[in-house]
Amino acid sequence: MDIAADAVEGLFTSGGGALGERMGIELSEASPDRVVGTMPVVGNTQPYGLLHGGASCVLAETLGSVGAAMHGQTVDRPFAVGVDINATHHKGARSGVVTGVARPVHRGRTMATYEVVITDDDGDRVCTARITCLLRGA
Template sequence: MDKIKTLQILNNLNKNTLMETLEIEFVDVGEDFVTARMPVTLKVYQPYGILHGGATAALAETVGSCASALFVDTKTKIIKGIELSINHLKSKKEGVVFGIARPIHKGRTTHLWEIRIVDEEDNLISICKLTNIVLEKK
């Protein structure tokens, strides 16, 4: 896997999407993980001036879904998220958060990912599980 090329491809997919709006950027990829970052700014606040759980969910689903896509032939398969659960453990007011997706299960038709949302100092902000289904393209 060419890391730089893979990151470029993933980041190009973000154009004109929610990911671009939230400024989500893929920053690292390996054999068993994908990492993206998202700045914590007014764009992703909830009314109390802290990171919105929905923005965190968008980051989690983004890295988990893209991670699944790296493990299938996207010419013949499509990935769709079918369940996302998140526990928010700590609030965040500024800086950046990172979503790191690692596989729990990579089957033929379903993938299960653990996504850790951490800050710049590796403090755990949220812990997530995402289940994706792998479908044949029509």
């Protein structure tokens, strides 16, 4: 396995890196077409006891970056660097686990954009985010 492939594998096995690991992110599915991961609400809340909006952004950026990196391998640009993220927080979550599903909106040679839908244990949408990554070569 080359360095780029090792980097993508490392993203998958660590929950997207040190921050994702610290936040309890677990990836269950990863391909350029769809990335799925979960994150516990407990430990990732703001002072009012609700899931922190920044935590939702970390989950979204993790999932979108993994998808972008996997797509980037197909165009010899295996490193994905987030350059833009936006998120709309629809509903609060106080407990349980949230699940994010990232799907591509655009996959080019130098940039990839993913939409990430985050839902709670009841399947209600908590957040919708969009992450754009610059694809870089080794």
